[in-house]
Amino acid sequence: MTSLAHQRTEHRCDWKIGDSMTPTLVYGGRTYSPTWMEEEVRRVLAGLHDLDFKEGDTVAAMLRNSPHYVALVLACRQAGLYLASINWHFKALEANHILVDSGARALFIDDDLLPQVREGIPDEIAVVTTSSTSGTKDNAVAPSFANWARWEDFGAGRPSMPPRAGTAHSAIAYTSGTTGKPKGVRRLPAAEDQPASMPQRLQRVSDTVYGTGTAVTAYLCAPIYHSAAMNYVAHFCTLGATLVLEPRFDAEQTLALIEKHRVTHAYLVPTMYQRLLNLDPSVRQRHDLSSLQHVASTGSPCPVPLKQAMIDWLGPVITEAYGSSEAGYTTFIDSATWAHQPGSAGRPLPDARVHILDDEGRPKPNGEIGLIYVRQHAMPDFTYINRPEDRRAIERDGLITLGDMGYINEEGFLYICDRKADMVISGGVNVYPAEIEATLLTMPGVVDCAVFGIPDSEFGEGLAAAVQPRAGFEITPSEVQAFLRDRIANYKVPRVVDMHTTLPREDSGKIFKRLLREPYWRDQTRAI
Numbered sequence: 001m002t003s004l005a006h007q008r009t010e011h012r013c014d015w016k017i018g019d020s021m022t023p024t025l026v027y028g029g030r031t032y033s034p035t036w037m038e039e040e041v042r043r044v045l046a047g048l049h050d051l052d053f054k055e056g057d058t059v060a061a062m063l064r065n066s067p068h069y070v071a072l073v074l075a076c077r078q079a080g081l082y083l084a085s086i087n088w089h090f091k092a093l094e095a096n097h098i099l100v101d102s103g104a105r106a107l108f109i110d111d112d113l114l115p116q117v118r119e120g121i122p123d124e125i126a127v128v129t130t131s132s133t134s135g136t137k138d139n140a141v142a143p144s145f146a147n148w149a150r151w152e153d154f155g156a157g158r159p160s161m162p163p164r165a166g167t168a169h170s171a172i173a174y175t176s177g178t179t180g181k182p183k184g185v186r187r188l189p190a191a192e193d194q195p196a197s198m199p200q201r202l203q204r205v206s207d208t209v210y211g212t213g214t215a216v217t218a219y220l221c222a223p224i225y226h227s228a229a230m231n232y233v234a235h236f237c238t239l240g241a242t243l244v245l246e247p248r249f250d251a252e253q254t255l256a257l258i259e260k261h262r263v264t265h266a267y268l269v270p271t272m273y274q275r276l277l278n279l280d281p282s283v284r285q286r287h288d289l290s291s292l293q294h295v296a297s298t299g300s301p302c303p304v305p306l307k308q309a310m311i312d313w314l315g316p317v318i319t320e321a322y323g324s325s326e327a328g329y330t331t332f333i334d335s336a337t338w339a340h341q342p343g344s345a346g347r348p349l350p351d352a353r354v355h356i357l358d359d360e361g362r363p364k365p366n367g368e369i370g371l372i373y374v375r376q377h378a379m380p381d382f383t384y385i386n387r388p389e390d391r392r393a394i395e396r397d398g399l400i401t402l403g404d405m406g407y408i409n410e411e412g413f414l415y416i417c418d419r420k421a422d423m424v425i426s427g428g429v430n431v432y433p434a435e436i437e438a439t440l441l442t443m444p445g446v447v448d449c450a451v452f453g454i455p456d457s458e459f460g461e462g463l464a465a466a467v468q469p470r471a472g473f474e475i476t477p478s479e480v481q482a483f484l485r486d487r488i489a490n491y492k493v494p495r496v497v498d499m500h501t502t503l504p505r506e507d508s509g510k511i512f513k514r515l516l517r518e519p520y521w522r523d524q525t526r527a528i
Contacts, residue, residue: 023237025067026244026261032067034240040071045079047155051106051126051147055080056189058172060104060125061225062086062095062113065247068130068151069224072108073233077170082186084172085225088113089489094182096120101385102172102184108151121145128154172385173227173325175430182435184385185227185325194380201378202328205349206235209321209329211265211294219258219266221246226429227325228298232267241265251275255287262291269299269428271459273310284313292317298329299428300460301416304343311335320345322414324402326394328376330354331414344413345406351378353399356408361396369407369417373399422513424453426461429491433463436484436492440465443483445473448503450511451494454520463494466516468503475499 022034048059059081063069076083084102086095088110095117099107107121111129121127126147174182190198210232211218218236220243222229236243244261246253249272258266268276276284292314298321310318316335322345323329331354333346348354356370357363364370375398384391394400403423406416424431433451440449448468456462469475477497484493504512 022240023070024242025070026242027065027067027246037067037071037074040067041075041078043155043158044071044075045155046158047128047149048075048079048081048106050155050158053079053081053105056082058082058084058102058104060084060086060099060102060107062088062090062107062109062117063130063224064088064110065221065224065245066110066130067245068108070233070237070243070245073171073224073230074237077234082170082172083230084174084184085227085230086117087225087489088223089491090117091487091489092117092120094120094488096122097182098174098184099125101182103385171227171230175325182432183387183390185382186385187379188381188383190380198378198380201351203238205329205351205376205378206231208332208349209298209319209323210235210267210296211319212239213264213293216241216265217244217261217263217291218242219244219246219254219261219263221249221254221272222267222269222299222428226299228323229267232296236265249275251279252283255279255284255289258289258292259287264291264293266292266295267297268295269297270302270306271299271427273297273302273306274458277306277309277313289314294319296321298323300425301345303460307338308342311339321349322346322416323376326382326402327374327400328379330374330376333413341409341411341413343415344409345416346414347412348414349376352376354408354414355399356406357396357401364407366408366410369405371401372404372406372414372416373401375399422452424461424463426453426456426463426491427459431463431492436463436465436488436494439484439487440467440480443475443480445470445475446480448511450503450513450516452513452517454496454517456495462496463492464496464498464516464520465494466498466500466503468500 022038024034025032025037059072059076061069061072061083073083084098084104086098099120099122104125106126106128108128108130111131114129123146127145128149128151130151170187173185175185216236216239218241220229220232224230224233233243242261244257244263246257254276257263295314295318297319302320307318318335320333320338321329322331329349330352331346332349333341333344337346338344353375355363355373356368357373358370373396394402404416406414408414422433424433436451437449440446446467447470450466452464453461454464465480467475467480480497481493504515
């Protein structure tokens, strides 16, 4: 066993942390100064340099929100590395796919998460663990990996990576499609013919979506492994802001922290809105939230009554943007505009194009529903790692679609109506039924199944599974849920499981999911 902390090389170099990348971090009741962050970033860069990382290489992370995670995000951006984040709910098979597919050469992981993914970590990957109160002891970690180090020892006393010029690389976001196999979205380096002003143009988009200003204090409780939350971190670190970071969302704690730290900017999603509004009115009223200037929401569409209730409570500070890991942000709407266009996802952002096309690629007239095609020219192009055919399949004349359906009204505002694909957005998190179905079909006694989205008052959408047992088999809903819980992240396990003697299928063999969904959505005012 070779501890990474004790590897030595002869490389000598200097690395200067940019002054704009030194946030003040508030976490767990402690304030971490810009100097602390600079030192952490330098040390991580030194450890990566010892591992001979070069610009364009990939690091993986399976971490809960923490100062360590922020330092790793900034270190990767400084060194021009890609960061592939793994949802910390994932199990071994899910994590293994990302580690192998992304080509990650190192994994940073909370030590108490190791047991659930240990079998999925390739032998050749270096492992860096952070300590946790419920974590795995060092003597249990060390023998398991040929290259291993504790976070606090990684890169200690070593020279850092060499300076790198040019645009920073970005996070690799993993997103699925109809196949259920996660696809890695890797942003390509800016092409030589692209304008030098692209970083400034992208900054303008981020300033609009996330907010900007001086003396900014931003609040984040969404998981950094989500691409929007990671971009939020990077944005406010670049501004040198104070970032109040929480490991998870707690409604009353959120209000207390906004009041205590006079938070000016926050990132919240509709599920959080609902939980905040579910608090007793007396609890909500006892907190002074007048410091809030900008609340960003980008995770999923927000129902009109829910958004109106938030604006009535907090004032005209609620904003919404439509975007994706592939395309970036393409539309935006603030509270004042939304009051005149309720339910809209806004107008195109600077440098963005938004078109509504039919299945043959012909433009649809204003007011008619079609596929939403977009392009954000402030961002370089992207590829799906090892999946060029999937990348080509979503493009038409330089625009891309993710299967969302909508229309543009006469005033130029985008309205999202439905999704052509089966993807479910639950609590702002994308869930892909095909992946769950593929796992469920490995359960003994299951001959057929379908997973789809149903209304959920808390998460916007929940998951339901229609299961057809094999003749002679007795299977209960709880057995189905237990089987899935052992193999996939818990949030992917359907809350509703119904048994069917047969499932409705087209002649082509495709399941009529519409027929399964209709009873749940019949009395709803929305279809997404």
